[in-house]
Amino acid sequence: MTTTKQKSKLFGPKERRLLIDPLNDNNPITVQILGICSALAVTSLVYKAVVMAVAVMFVIALSNLITALVRNYIPSQVRMIAQLVIIATLVTIVELTLKANNYAIYKELSVFIGLIITNCIVMGRLEAFAMSNSPWRSFLDGIGNSLGYGIILVIVGIVRELFGRGTLFAGSPIQLNIIGKSNESVQYLIDTSHGWMSWYTNNGLLALPVSSLFIIGIIVWIQRSYNRKLVDVS
Amino acid sequence: MHSTGYIIKFTVILTLISGLILSGMFYATEPAARKNEQVFAKRGILTAIEPYLDKPLSQFSDDEVLDLFHTQMDQFVVNTKGEVLKDLKADDISIEAEFKKPAEARRLPVYVYKSKEGPITILSVYGNGLWDKIWGYIALKPDYNTIAGAAFDHKGETPGLGAEIKDNPAFRKRFIGKKIFDDAGRLVSVHVKKKVTDPAHEVDGITGATLTSDGVSDMLVHGIGLYEAFLKNKLPKS
Numbered sequence: 454m455t456t457t458k459q460k461s462k463l464f465g466p467k468e469r470r471l472l473i474d475p476l477n478d479n480n481p482i483t484v485q486i487l488g489i490c491s492a493l494a495v496t497s498l499v500y501k502a503v504v505m506a507v508a509v510m511f512v513i514a515l516s517n518l519i520t521a522l523v524r525n526y527i528p529s530q531v532r533m534i535a536q537l538v539i540i541a542t543l544v545t546i547v548e549l550t551l552k553a554n555n556y557a558i559y560k561e562l563s564v565f566i567g568l569i570i571t572n573c574i575v576m577g578r579l580e581a582f583a584m585s586n587s588p589w590r591s592f593l594d595g596i597g598n599s600l601g602y603g604i605i606l607v608i609v610g611i612v613r614e615l616f617g618r619g620t621l622f623a624g625s626p627i628q629l630n631i632i633g634k635s636n637e638s639v640q641y642l643i644d645t646s647h648g649w650m651s652w653y654t655n656n657g658l659l660a661l662p663v664s665s666l667f668i669i670g671i672i673v674w675i676q677r678s679y680n681r682k683l684v685d686v687s
Numbered sequence: 688m689h690s691t692g693y694i695i696k697f698t699v700i701l702t703l704i705s706g707l708i709l710s711g712m713f714y715a716t717e718p719a720a721r722k723n724e725q726v727f728a729k730r731g732i733l734t735a736i737e738p739y740l741d742k743p744l745s746q747f748s749d750d751e752v753l754d755l756f757h758t759q760m761d762q763f764v765v766n767t768k769g770e771v772l773k774d775l776k777a778d779d780i781s782i783e784a785e786f787k788k789p790a791e792a793r794r795l796p797v798y799v800y801k802s803k804e805g806p807i808t809i810l811s812v813y814g815n816g817l818w819d820k821i822w823g824y825i826a827l828k829p830d831y832n833t834i835a836g837a838a839f840d841h842k843g844e845t846p847g848l849g850a851e852i853k854d855n856p857a858f859r860k861r862f863i864g865k866k867i868f869d870d871a872g873r874l875v876s877v878h879v880k881k882k883v884t885d886p887a888h889e890v891d892g893i894t895g896a897t898l899t900s901d902g903v904s905d906m907l908v909h910g911i912g913l914y915e916a917f918l919k920n921k922l923p924k925s
Contacts, residue, residue: 497846528689528697535701542705546712553716556723617847640745657895660847 463589471593475601477680482605483673484683487573492606493665495565497617500625502610504558506603508551508566510596512543513575517595520583527584536579537570544569557624574602609668617659725778726752732798734838734859735809735824739802761799761806767791769916782813782822795913805829808921812910817898819843821852821906827867831921834877837862839903849899861890867911867918874918876911879904 481487488509495505516539520527527535548566551559559566569575578598583591614621619633620641630644632653658664677683689697726749733752737744740755747755756762762777767790777796785793798809806829813822819842826835837859839852852858862877866887869875875888879900883889892900911918 526697528694530689531694531698534698538701538705542709545709549709549712549716549720552723553719556720556727559723560727640743657847661845 468590468593471590472597472600475594475597476604477601477676478682480601480605480676481574481577481598482602482669483676485574485577487577488602489669491565491568491572492602492609492669493662495562496606496609496613496665497660497662498561498623499607499610499614500622501558501561502606503603504551504555505562505565506599506606508547508562509569509572509574509602510599511547512540512569513578513599514592514595515543516540516575517578517583517591518588520579521586521588521591524584532584533576533580536576540575540579541570561624574598605669605672608672609665612668613659613664616656617664619653619655722749722753729753729756731838731840732809732824735826735836736800736802736807738836738863739800739804739807739826759801761801763797763799764794765797765914765917766794767913767916769918769920777811782811783820786813790913793913795917797914797917800826807835810911810914812906814902814906814909816841816844816852816902817849817896818845821899821902823852823903823906823910825862825907825911827918831918832866832868834862834865834867841899844899845896848893848896851893851896852899852903855893858893865890868922872922874912874915876908877904878908 475481479485482489482492491505491509495501516536519539520536523535544567547569548559551562551566578591578595582594586594611621614623615631619631621629621631627642630641632645633651633655729752730744730747733740733744733747733755740747764772764775764777764780766772772794775794777798780794780796782796785795796811800807800809808827808831810825810827811822812825813820815821821839821841821844823837823839825837827833828835839859841850841853844850844852846854865877867874867876869888878889879892880889881892881897881900883891892904
């Protein structure tokens with residue numbers, strides 16, 4: 454009896470909502486329109502989008518957790534600066550780790566890893582949630598929001614890479630060439646472009662950051678036509 | 688409300704903890720990061736001579752790249768008068784820093800790859816693209832005239848357009864076989880043009896990236912020009 458009660462306390466319906474809400478009803482990108490800058494910049498390749506999403510997940514989840522742990526000790530006058538120090542520390546850890554372990558992707562993401570510090574989603578979650586909730590729930594909220602962010606990033610990345618370059622996961626160990634002509638100097642895991650799909654000519658517009666704005670716009674449109682709760686009736 | 692003393696204490700402790708963690712992280716990751724940085728730069732150089740390597744560059748491990756530079760690569764530094772500068776290695780030269788000096792005071796790195804067909808000389812060039820800096824490596828065949836390969840990189844050219852100078856291997860390949868000296872022995876370098884009229888010295892540009900192509904062209908004319916004295920010393924006297 455007690456164990457089930459404790460279990461439901463650890464992961465009850467409220468906690469589930471923390472994880473699921475940001476995926477749809479309260480998505481940081483498509484509903485709150487936050488974190489757009491990095492969504493434009495790092496989505497030219499799916500691999501980049503995934504690495505960015507994981508980096509943001511690490512930063513949001515841990516900064517939420519740490520802030521919630523010390524929330525009662527943070528003086529309200531300097532709370533923003535304290536939050537910023539926590540975020541910046543975590544972002545620098547991500548940056549150093551990437552630099553030492555995957556230099557190529559570190560070069561590709563360049564300033565955008567550092568710019569996670571200014572990503573409004575991170576600070577927004579600390580202010581809106583972690584400052585007034587328990588560490589465990591704040592951690593879940595961080596995971597949920599970064600999943601909501603990451604999902605949009607990966608969707609935009611898939612559209613841009615597939616139609617902009619004809620590949621998927623290029624740069625990662627499992628790169629695939631789906632449509633259009635392939636680049637001979639690269640070894641693909643799967644290359645379907647030599648057969649009937651070779652007619653496709655890569656769309657250069659999708660390689661440019663502006664195309665993400667269109668794609669995010671279309672995602673917002675589709676989401677709102679399915680989810681009436683989001684439509685502003687006034 | 689917290690007292691001022693408490694706020695100061697809190698911020699000092701928070702900063703100390705964060706500083707300690709980060710400095711520890713930095714010292715732990717720095718050796719690996721520095722090695723990665725070196726290998727990354729060296730892979731850029733090797734891209735220019737990829738056809739001469741035993742296997743595709745992507746199949747070289749990091750240690751193999753460093754090893755190749757130890758065993759099969761000579762490196763030295765020349766000045767614009769063509770004199771070899773003593774006690775300097777090409778690795779020590781930051782071409783970015785040299786670019787800020789007046790042209791005649793620049794030190795120019797030279798790598799020589801000992802290939803089966805003779806020494807392949809690799810020159811470094813640096814210049815301005817459309818948005819930011821671009822740089823590249825030009826490999827010359829043992830006759831010091833024919834281009835054996837080229838590689839380019841950039842800081843911030845537009846993906847899909849200007850960034851093709853790095854991403855599109857077909858652009859690099861267009862340089863192979865071009866001559867940098869004309870029949871009279873004058874250094875004419877290689878130009879990137881919209882319409883190629885002189886196929887021995889001109890390369891087709893990138894559609895939609897005229898300004899980056901022009902930047903590459905200027906970089907090659909200027910950058911190879913700095914090596915003129917060095918190259919003329921090497922040419923067979925006629």
